[in-house]
Amino acid sequence: MNIVFVGDEIRELQPMIERLHHKMYCSAHLLSSIDAFKKAFDREQYNIDVIVVEMNFRPDDRQGGLRIIEYVQQRQFEYIPIIVMTVYEDFDNAIRALDMGAFHYIFKGGDTEATVKILAGMIKRAYDLRLERLQADGFALAISNLIDTYDHWLHGHSRRVGRYAQLLALKIQLPANEVQIAKRAGMVHDIAKIHLDCQAFQVKGSLSDILKDTMKEHPVRGYELLKELGNPPALLLAVLEHHLRIDGSGYPLEHPALQAELSTIGQIIGLVDSFDAMTTPRSYRESTLTILAALDQLELDARKGCYARSLVAAWRACLPDIYYTIENDYKRGVLPEIMWRANLSTEGEPLTEPSATR
Numbered sequence: 137m138n139i140v141f142v143g144d145e146i147r148e149l150q151p152m153i154e155r156l157h158h159k160m161y162c163s164a165h166l167l168s169s170i171d172a173f174k175k176a177f178d179r180e181q182y183n184i185d186v187i188v189v190e191m192n193f194r195p196d197d198r199q200g201g202l203r204i205i206e207y208v209q210q211r212q213f214e215y216i217p218i219i220v221m222t223v224y225e226d227f228d229n230a231i232r233a234l235d236m237g238a239f240h241y242i243f244k245g246g247d248t249e250a251t252v253k254i255l256a257g258m259i260k261r262a263y264d265l266r267l268e269r270l271q272a273d274g275f276a277l278a279i280s281n282l283i284d285t286y287d288h289w290l291h292g293h294s295r296r297v298g299r300y301a302q303l304l305a306l307k308i309q310l311p312a313n314e315v316q317i318a319k320r321a322g323m324v325h326d327i328a329k330i331h332l333d334c335q336a337f338q339v340k341g342s343l344s345d346i347l348k349d350t351m352k353e354h355p356v357r358g359y360e361l362l363k364e365l366g367n368p369p370a371l372l373l374a375v376l377e378h379h380l381r382i383d384g385s386g387y388p389l390e391h392p393a394l395q396a397e398l399s400t401i402g403q404i405i406g407l408v409d410s411f412d413a414m415t416t417p418r419s420y421r422e423s424t425l426t427i428l429a430a431l432d433q434l435e436l437d438a439r440k441g442c443y444a445r446s447l448v449a450a451w452r453a454c455l456p457d458i459y460y461t462i463e464n465d466y467k468r469g470v471l472p473e474i475m476w477r478a479n480l481s482t483e484g485e486p487l488t489e490p491s492a493t494r
């Protein structure tokens with residue numbers, strides 16, 4: 137287990153870390169500033185199991201811990217639990233940290249040995265939760281990888297839609313459990329495409345009517361498949377709704393689970409799914425829109441009534457994180473260079489006309 141401590145009270149934290157190290161045989165590192173943490177996190181997030189942060193930073197930064205939580209929430213792909221250390225009188229910030237998705241808080245001070253014991257128990261439970269979440273996410277990730285391998289044109293589409301959905305859900309401040317559902321729904325939204333004939337994925341140009349009809353069944357089939365696997369209703373609904381728009385267009389037109397209005401998570405998945413389809417090459421068209429052009433297109437579509445304008449505005453506000461995600465996929469070799477170059481070089485100029493998403 138790898139634990140990262142973030143705090144500038146080095147003389148107080150160092151002995152605590154050493155005792156924890158002996159007690160739990162874990163590796164524990166101390167980072168003494170928020171900037172040092174951000175750099176380490178960007179480089180190593182996949183090697184961090186639990187984060188313990190101090191709320192107070194000198195000279196007078198009483199909410200440094202909250203900024204760290206926000207930073208992690210917006211960038212983590214796998215769940216990394218955060219424990220916040222506060223002083224006794226700082227109850228408000230402890231509650232705020234929990235609201236933002238922190239795993240727990242601990243009041244420090246007084247008996248160091250007792251604090252270390254409580255912290256050790258808490259870290260253990262946090263780590264168990266991380267493993268549980270990894271297992272569940274691993275399942276969703278395995279499925280999304282399978283879907284994306286099936287259709288090599290997707291270039292990591294399902295994983296990215298999961299990541300985008302997580303970012304947008306965070307931006308509009310959905311509760312932590314709904315952010316989690318949005319991420320998983322994004323990862324598995326096209327699960328039923330594994331039912332489809334490979335032909336459908338490889339066809340150049342427009343699809344035949346038969347293939348189009350088969351393709352249109354994937355939200356309902358996905359809903360049914362995921363229901364059998366025991367997924368929560370909010371996730372199932374979002375998968376069912378991801379090709380529906382708030383003006384009633386899209387598909388499926390009827391289904392007993394559909395309600396009068398689209399769910400927020402369904403709208404999120406629909407929006408970021410279209411965004412990814414616009415910004416990545418597909419078998420049925422040659423090139424893509426740049427990120428900025430795709431955002432403009434979504435705004436146009438919102439004005440026509442397809443999306444909530446506030447949701448598109450929130451998505452535009454995620455721009456730095458969108459670039460970060462795409463750059464990472466390019467560096468990992470998931471996305472072709474052409475796409476990254478196009479987005480670096482063109483300021484809002486569409487490379488081609490957008491096509492409808494599948």
Ligand SMILES: [Fe+2]
Pocket residue numbers: 325326354378379494
């Ligand atoms: Fe889809």
Ligand SMILES: [Fe+2]
Pocket residue numbers: 293297325326409494
């Ligand atoms: Fe999709």
